Amino acid sequence: MTGESVPFVTASSATSFDWRHSARCRDDDPETLFVQGAQQRDAREVCKACPVRTECLAHALDNRIRFGVWGGMTERERRALLKRRPDVISWAALLESARRAALASPPADPDAPARTRRAPARPAAPARPAAGGTQRHVG
Ligand code: SF4
Numbered sequence: 431m432t433g434e435s436v437p438f439v440t441a442s443s444a445t446s447f448d449w450r451h452s453a454r455c456r457d458d459d460p461e462t463l464f465v466q467g468a469q470q471r472d473a474r475e476v477c478k479a480c481p482v483r484t485e486c487l488a489h490a491l492d493n494r495i496r497f498g499v500w501g502g503m504t505e506r507e508r509r510a511l512l513k514r515r516p517d518v519i520s521w522a523a524l525l526e527s528a529r530r531a532a533l534a535s536p537p538a539d540p541d542a543p544a545r546t547r548r549a550p551a552r553p554a555a556p557a558r559p560a561a562g563g564t565q566r567h568v569g
Contacts, residue, residue: 449485470504477502484525491521 455476465473477483487501497505518524
């Protein structure tokens with residue numbers, strides 16, 4: 431997490447699960463994480479494999495953290511998301527609910543469409559020229 435604070439270091443909130451302890455960026459040098467502008471795109475690469483990405487993003491959105499990369503989103507991306515969804519009261523609840531729904535739904539069967547789809551009709555074979563190599567001219 432990059433930005434205005436490093437929550438896993440300065441955290442004062444006590445929850446049963448403190449996602450900050452599992453943060454992939456936990457041991458990163460803060461100087462490399464507190465970046466601005468286009469460098470944020472590079473900084474968020476570390477988030478891609480972070481096991482607590484959802485929690486981190488929800489924390490930033492719920493607390494309206496304005497600066498830095500949180501949960502793989504730049505400050506600009508989060509600002510746009512907040513603007514698009516002013517109706518969301520708790521991003522933590524919304525994202526957790528979305529995650530549970532995704533886990534509860536059966537995985538897509540990549541072979542399903544092939545089994546239910548009819549085999550396409552074979553196109554008619556083009557007419558062969560008559561034996562002897564001559565074709566009738568039509569028209
Ligand atoms: S999602 Fe990114 S910024 Fe947030 S804890 Fe993980 S690595 Fe850090």
